[in-house]
Amino acid sequence: MRDLPSKEANLFREILKCYELKQYKRGFKGADQILKKFPEHGETLAMKGLFYNHLEKKELAFEFVKKGIRHDMKSHICWHVFGLLYRSDKNYEEAAKCYAHALKYDKENIQILRDLSLLQIQMRNLEGYVDTRHILLELRPQNRQYWVAVAIGYQLLGKPELGVKVLTTYEETLKDLPSTPDYEHSELLLYHNTLLEEAGDFQVALDHLDTIEKQVCDRKAIKEKRAKYFLALGRLTEAEAAYRELLSLNPDNMGYFEGLGKSLGLGSDCQTDEDEVKILEMFKQLQKEYPRSNAAKRLPLRYATGEAFVKVTDEYIRSMLRKGVPSLFVNIKTLYSDSAKQAAVEKLVLGYLIALDKSRGFDHSGAVVEPPTALLWTLYFLAQHFDLKRETEQALEYINRAIEHTPTLVELYMAKGRILKHAGDHVAAMAALNEARELDLQDRFINTKCTKYMLRADNMADAEKTTILFTRADIPNPLNDLVDMQTQWFSLEAGESNVRQGQIGRALKRFHQIDKHFNDYTEDQFDFHTYCLRKMTLRAYVSMVRLEDQLRSHPYYVRAAQDAVQCYVRLFDKPDGSESEEMEGMTEAEKKKFKSKQRKAELKAQQEAEEKKKKAAATAAETAKKAGGNAAAAAAAVKGDEDPEGTKYTKCEDPLGEALKFLQPLQQLADTRIETHLMAFEIYVRKNKLLLALKALLKSIKIDANHATLHEQLVRFTLAIQKSSSAKTLKPSVKAVIDKHWSELYGTHGQDLTAFNAGFIEKTKDQGSVAHVISAAMSVYLIDPSKSLAKAEELLFSVEDEKRFGRTRTLENVILVQKTLKGFKSARQQEWKAKAGVWFPNAVAFK
Amino acid sequence: MTPPAIDMSSTTTATTTEDKPKNVGFRVGLGDITPNNLGQLKRLNTVLFPVVYAPGFYKDVLEVGEFAKIIYFNDVCVGAVCCRKEPAAGSATEQNLYIATLGVLAPYRRLGLGSEMLKHILEQANLPVVAGQPKIVKLYLHVQSNNEEALEFYKKHGFEVTEKCENYYPQFEVSDAFKLEKIVN
Numbered sequence A: 001m002r003d004l005p006s007k008e009a010n011l012f013r014e015i016l017k018c019y020e021l022k023q024y025k026r027g028f029k030g031a032d033q034i035l036k037k038f039p040e041h042g043e044t045l046a047m048k049g050l051f052y053n054h055l056e057k058k059e060l061a062f063e064f065v066k067k068g069i070r071h072d073m074k075s076h077i078c079w080h081v082f083g084l085l086y087r088s089d090k091n092y093e094e095a096a097k098c099y100a101h102a103l104k105y106d107k108e109n110i111q112i113l114r115d116l117s118l119l120q121i122q123m124r125n126l127e128g129y130v131d132t133r134h135i136l137l138e139l140r141p142q143n144r145q146y147w148v149a150v151a152i153g154y155q156l157l158g159k160p161e162l163g164v165k166v167l168t169t170y171e172e173t174l175k176d177l178p179s180t181p182d183y184e185h186s187e188l189l190l191y192h193n194t195l196l197e198e199a200g201d202f203q204v205a206l207d208h209l210d211t212i213e214k215q216v217c218d219r220k221a222i223k224e225k226r227a228k229y230f231l232a233l234g235r236l237t238e239a240e241a242a243y244r245e246l247l248s249l250n251p252d253n254m255g256y257f258e259g260l261g262k263s264l265g266l267g268s269d270c271q272t273d274e275d276e277v278k279i280l281e282m283f284k285q286l287q288k289e290y291p292r293s294n295a296a297k298r299l300p301l302r303y304a305t306g307e308a309f310v311k312v313t314d315e316y317i318r319s320m321l322r323k324g325v326p327s328l329f330v331n332i333k334t335l336y337s338d339s340a341k342q343a344a345v346e347k348l349v350l351g352y353l354i355a356l357d358k359s360r361g362f363d364h365s366g367a368v369v370e371p372p373t374a375l376l377w378t379l380y381f382l383a384q385h386f387d388l389k390r391e392t393e394q395a396l397e398y399i400n401r402a403i404e405h406t407p408t409l410v411e412l413y414m415a416k417g418r419i420l421k422h423a424g425d426h427v428a429a430m431a432a433l434n435e436a437r438e439l440d441l442q443d444r445f446i447n448t449k450c451t452k453y454m455l456r457a458d459n460m461a462d463a464e465k466t467t468i469l470f471t472r473a474d475i476p477n478p479l480n481d482l483v484d485m486q487t488q489w490f491s492l493e494a495g496e497s498n499v500r501q502g503q504i505g506r507a508l509k510r511f512h513q514i515d516k517h518f519n520d521y522t523e524d525q526f527d528f529h530t531y532c533l534r535k536m537t538l539r540a541y542v543s544m545v546r547l548e549d550q551l552r553s554h555p556y557y558v559r560a561a562q563d564a565v566q567c568y569v570r571l572f573d574k575p576d577g578s579e580s581e582e583m584e585g586m587t588e589a590e591k592k593k594f595k596s597k598q599r600k601a602e603l604k605a606q607q608e609a610e611e612k613k614k615k616a617a618a619t620a621a622e623t624a625k626k627a628g629g630n631a632a633a634a635a636a637a638v639k640g641d642e643d644p645e646g647t648k649y650t651k652c653e654d655p656l657g658e659a660l661k662f663l664q665p666l667q668q669l670a671d672t673r674i675e676t677h678l679m680a681f682e683i684y685v686r687k688n689k690l691l692l693a694l695k696a697l698l699k700s701i702k703i704d705a706n707h708a709t710l711h712e713q714l715v716r717f718t719l720a721i722q723k724s725s726s727a728k729t730l731k732p733s734v735k736a737v738i739d740k741h742w743s744e745l746y747g748t749h750g751q752d753l754t755a756f757n758a759g760f761i762e763k764t765k766d767q768g769s770v771a772h773v774i775s776a777a778m779s780v781y782l783i784d785p786s787k788s789l790a791k792a793e794e795l796l797f798s799v800e801d802e803k804r805f806g807r808t809r810t811l812e813n814v815i816l817v818q819k820t821l822k823g824f825k826s827a828r829q830q831e832w833k834a835k836a837g838v839w840f841p842n843a844v845a846f847k
Numbered sequence B: 001m002t003p004p005a006i007d008m009s010s011t012t013t014a015t016t017t018e019d020k021p022k023n024v025g026f027r028v029g030l031g032d033i034t035p036n037n038l039g040q041l042k043r044l045n046t047v048l049f050p051v052v053y054a055p056g057f058y059k060d061v062l063e064v065g066e067f068a069k070i071i072y073f074n075d076v077c078v079g080a081v082c083c084r085k086e087p088a089a090g091s092a093t094e095q096n097l098y099i100a101t102l103g104v105l106a107p108y109r110r111l112g113l114g115s116e117m118l119k120h121i122l123e124q125a126n127l128p129v130v131a132g133q134p135k136i137v138k139l140y141l142h143v144q145s146n147n148e149e150a151l152e153f154y155k156k157h158g159f160e161v162t163e164k165c166e167n168y169y170p171q172f173e174v175s176d177a178f179k180l181e182k183i184v185n
């Protein structure tokens, strides 16, 4: 610290201590004391700012820190403090700049270097991280953490071999190795081995295992790695022995069985009949060896085919039905990707049912009387099986029989709900789930499922009432607990329900909530960068960092982003229209009536909410009083939501820009999913960014040139170009690029969209795909909305054709056709509804 | 919640002979009735008994402790018993136990489950009482006069018909009932 007499200098040192010890109030007082005598002392001003920040006064914090810097531009303390301030504000870019500045004035400041390196790893500036970590290592070569950090940096940069070098050098400096097992050292060695594995030389990695074995605590890791390396090196006899040993430790680990199979040269995707016999024999032996292992019983079903499959499956399913394993169907249905297996299972279980009905056994031998639950679980299995095949009537028949047999079993009502949901009756499905819930009120799983079904039925009020049965009760608004607990499924389902009801603002609010959760996850890493290095949990740390990099490819984010993009696109298309799906295609008078009904419902909901708020306020005040304290905090907690409707989002200036923000992570992380690029097209074509739209189309074509929606987008792309060129806004340079790629998009077709679409119809006519028919119809309509309605309708109605579409005409597809007709304002909607109602008698959409 | 299991396989397989089919063993356990699984009891009573029970009935059930139980078969809830204590006429030191409902879902009958529940109730009724508390001296119940199944069941367990109550169930076609009793302690 600069230019302070010794008394104040001591005091200044003390306030630095206070900061480290988190004694912010004391530090603040100390700073004031110095400033009384030296009001312009820059570093003290900066520290005062920092204390302000921790006392929740952010504006004052920035003011003072900046003042400090003005008075002392060359102080590393001032710049460091500025960086800390930005960091706590989550502005990592600026923070890193400040640290770099600070280091100019104190090149070897360990604390600042460490803080900088943390930002670099957090922002994945890996080169920067390695550089900074090298400096730190040179300054503190005696410290293990600094060696390890450099190795990690190299590993993340994709240079594990350099990481190995660093660790080897470090290990050579160690004089005496710990004599007793030392967890941290053990982890370091295993990490070293993982780097060798990543570098790809399994022989070296295997040899290394031998040298470290004695010092490693995680025995299982050693054994697993050794088995894996033997296998990779083709040393099959040793691999076999290694996997057999692992199985003796855990005979339910699927991976061990797989490893054993591979080391016997079995279990590959294209197995011969001979292989099949061998692998089934192997499992027979293992079943004898490990009679309690479920994996040993289940895995043969994967490898067996034909008669052998029937035999092992018969045995397996019988024993499970006898025991009563509710998850049996979920476990078996993974075999259904092979339709022969599906048919075989169906035949077997239908056979059980007949035999049970007649002679209370799984067959007619009369040898065994099964417990009554065997019939129950058989019916349950069949209901799920036929539900999967979407044979609603059969499925309902079996599940109703099961319920009649044993009306107390929660699972049955859940299955019934699922069947009804698939049949399109969300209201009845919800009722079934609620029945299940009432049978067992302490079952959180069923409570959650029930809530979800309520949301699917757009019954928000009951959903909220139900879900809060399991949230914290001691907070003013229990629904907030869902946010605190990062309950994403709820936000998603509720948001999608909002969309269906035309409440775009509310929906967007929820999708943004999910986005925020993902930000928080990323944020939450920060502490682990130091923690894991300190604790030497290196393997777990690296896998966490890699996971974080992929985070937003998680299905929840993908779905939320997709939903949000759709909302913003809709806002762009109809800025004023909070039009719900139901309202599309209504006449003006109908719309008016519908809207006023909605408004009344909203008003009522608002009143109820007010009521609730008042009550909550009262209880909160009460608890605050009891706790003898902070009434202000309680009041703040109840004040609650200032914008429940989410108008902040519906009134946003640039909906497409907002949409892009949701899309960008997907472009990075979900580049191989066609949906990403289909969405990108929707945004760019509306922004009239034709080159970016072109890029999206090209990406989509690479992924799936035959995709139904892609075709419609190609048609719209041409229309957009035509519009732009007739408005004389199409730049020649842009046109040149598009022309260059024309044939990639449209093949040999020129500008003639009608011919292009006709080609598409011809090409896809034997595919039996409803989605393609819809895309073709949309295209026909778009190309000439005034004249081609009849043709478009005719195309859509071709879905009636039993021969072509009997198998692909799912409920979802039929609803899509209906929506498309609605979009055309077609006069044939009723006609379609009537037909659909025959195909799907349960579906409310056609009632 | 997994109820305590009684393994019935030994008792059922003990009777097996060469030509008789072999019964597969099963697990039976009694469980408490709680506010959380009251829904199951209601569901059972709806399908087992023609009488509709008032909310007060279910409130009382939660208070009688061991005298109301649910029975599980292979972890599935398939039956229940509910009793209530009644003061014995003219005595402060004795009381009667009225079995209001005892039933097992049809597919699970003749497997000893009804007996299992009744055995539990008898055991509880025979427990020595805390000094000053009235002790149970009699179990009794009503059965619709045409309910052969139940009559057989109770007789087998030493109950005796003591009275025919005419028009006991006025709402039903068969409105007469038998009163059955068993003296304990």
Ligand SMILES: CC(C)(COP(=O)(O)OP(=O)(O)OC[C@H]1O[C@@H](n2cnc3c(N)ncnc32)[C@H](O)[C@@H]1OP(=O)(O)O)[C@@H](O)C(=O)NCCC(=O)NCCS
Binding pocket: B048, B099, B100, B101, B102, B103, B104, B105, B108, B109, B110, B111, B112, B113, B114, B115, B116, B141, B142, B143, B147, B148, B149, B150, B152, B153, B154, B156
């Ligand atoms: C009465 C009831 C509870 C018996 O339950 P259960 O579990 O089948 O009874 P158990 O298996 O323990 O039977 C014990 C014995 O009772 C006798 N019994 C039970 N049901 C019988 C029947 N239908 N016919 C003849 N005897 C019968 C038998 O002696 C039997 O022993 P066994 O099977 O070794 O021959 C059952 O039938 C039931 O729930 N009925 C409907 C509800 C009802 O009416 N309850 C009574 C009013 S409170």
